[in-house]
Amino acid sequence: MPREEKHKLIKPYVACCVQAYVENNNPSLKGGFEGDELKKRNLEMMCDYIDSMFFHGESAVKLVCFPEFGIGGMYAQKTKVEEVKKYEAISIPGPETDVLAAKAKQHAIYIAACNHENDPSLPDNFMNTAFIINPKGKIILKYRKVDTQFGCAPHDIHDKYINPITGTRDYFPVVDTEIGRLACMICADVGSPEIPRVYALKGAEVLMHLNGGHVGEIDHIKLRARAADNTIYVLTENWAGSILVNKKIGDTLIPLRIRTGKSSGGSMIIDPYGKIIAESDGCTPQLVEGKIDIMYLREKRGMWLKGGVGNYLARRRAEMYTAYESRTIFPPNGVLKAGSMKHAHDETVTKRRNEAVQNILNGYDYYSEDDVK
Known part of the structure; x- marks a missing residue:
């Protein structure tokens, strides 16, 4: 039997992708690493953007997303595991997530972010982790990147992996909240259509793609297809550009050189039928906001697909694919x-x-x- 809906009526709300300049080169161009101070600056930027949404008082924003590597920065080609763990990775929960938790409570919002994580169960490695904080300041979801280029993916410890939130081997966690059932994927995961499909089969309604450079025509086609194939909202979030060099003037850091281009911008919000609701205007810093209507999605998921409207998943004939999928x-x-x-x-x-x-x-x-x- 289907689970009883915890939240009977969810009013439409606004989701926001924060497309900002991020200090994500750690080590710097000169090869040096920076730890707590870099994280502090990125967190201050994140908090300022959140506060700006509520500058004039009440706001319809209920969900705010930030990009991959948004707190501690990204490794270089020859960065070592111990360097990532010392300078880039964070504990989740930990001091950095506490800063975001305070903002979630202050503004009664859900916050999704992503960073390398020092997991106590992996003393010699790290994971690339997306997490969601609820309006009570509690971390309610942890998702670990599948298609990781560095570090440890859950599949790399398949026989021993346990999701720390659910306590089970839950690679693809979906959390039921006051704004719908939420899920995350990260950057290169966009190349795996199985991930959104599993999420949809588990009941996810809003899928946040916390991105670190996968943009452009092909990746956007993939994301729109993922939304349409699975009747799910997709939010793809990316940085506006990378701050390469800062100059300190008094107590203020001024960005001198910023890299934008093919790995920057492209944030957008996509509806359950692949239509773009909102998208960024190039690579400049901006807030990309769009309406999420969970009750509309639930109504359409309860229908057989007809005339391009309804639940695509209802046409899935799973037995035909099993031998190949396994x-x-x-x-x-x-x-x-x-x-x-x-x-x-x-x-x-x-x-x-x-x-x-x-x-x-x-x-x-x-x-x-x-x-x-």
Whole structure:
């Protein structure tokens, strides 16, 4: 039987993607790392943007999203695991999330953000974690990036992975809230259509794509397709650009050089049928806001798809796909078997990637035209 709806009526509300300049080069261009002070500056920026939404008093904004690497910054090619853990990663919960929790309580909003995390269960590694804070200041969801380029993905410790919020092997957590059922994915996860599909099958209604550079025509086509295929709202959030160099004048840091371009901008909010509700105007800092109507979504999900409106998932004939979906492609338990990576381009990852490609080729299943009688 379907679960009883915890929140019977959810009024339409506004979701906001904060597209801002972020200090995400850690180490800097000169090779030096910065820890707490860089995190503090990024958090101050995040809080200022939140406060600006309520500058004139009440606001319809109930959900605010920030990009990948938005607090502690991003590694370079040869950054080592211990350097990420010391300078970039945070504890969740911890001092940094406490700052955002205070803002969530102050303005009665939900906040979604993303950063490298020092997880006590992984003393020699780190994870790329998206998290959601509710208006009571409580962390109610943790999602760990699947398609990670560095660090540990849940699939790398598949046999031992437990989601710290749900207490189960929950790779794709969905949390029921006063503004709908929420879920997250991160950056390159956009290339895995299975992730939004699983979320939709679990009942997710708003999927936040906390992004760190995956923009452009193809990625936006993917995101719109993910929304339409799964009858789900998709919010994709990216930075406006990377602050490369600061200059200190008194107690004030002035950004001198900012990198924008093909990895910047592109934040947007997409409705359950792939229509763009709101999108950024280029790579400049801005707030991208759009209306989320959960009751509309629930009404349409309760309908058979007709004339482009209804629930696409109802057409899914799962038994036909099972044998293909269960094949191993990328080998699991890589960290359990090989140990932690040394840096972002570690040879152990290259080996597993090559094995994944070979698994695809080995799994091809077709017949020759010459065999047809």
